[in-house]
Amino acid sequence: MGENQDIKALRKEVTELRKTVYSLKNTIIELTNHIETGSSETPFEGAQYSVFPDRSNCLEGDASWDRLVNLMHKEDRGLTAAELAEKWGKSRSRTSEVLNKLAENGQIIKYRDGRMIRFRSAED
Numbered sequence: 001m002g003e004n005q006d007i008k009a010l011r012k013e014v015t016e017l018r019k020t021v022y023s024l025k026n027t028i029i030e031l032t033n034h035i036e037t038g039s040s041e042t043p044f045e046g047a048q049y050s051v052f053p054d055r056s057n058c059l060e061g062d063a064s065w066d067r068l069v070n071l072m073h074k075e076d077r078g079l080t081a082a083e084l085a086e087k088w089g090k091s092r093s094r095t096s097e098v099l100n101k102l103a104e105n106g107q108i109i110k111y112r113d114g115r116m117i118r119f120r121s122a123e124d
Helices: 002-037 055-059 065-071 081-088 092-104
Strands: 108-113 116-121
Touching: 065 081, 065 092, 081 092, 081 116, 092 108, 092 116
Parallel strands: none
Antiparallel strands: 108 116
């Protein structure tokens, strides 16, 4: 008898989880459509969600960027995007994207060393 109750409880829990997943899926679809239309108003009451019409701003403020900059402090010669990507644990393309943004903001220095592009801390 106890097993049947456990199975019923699990079925009920699975049903509730499915409802939650479908609700989240619908919310994601609505937000995606809202972003694609470029509307600055949120479709949800209470302004629970923030929709950015300009997604380029979403790059700024990554908490691990400080760690990336700190990786360059001990390197006199600077590091390439590939070297930093390996140390930072992110893809080379994402690392390069962040490095270029940091260089544009003056937080790091980007320079050519022969055929290589290197990055170093601006504080050195």
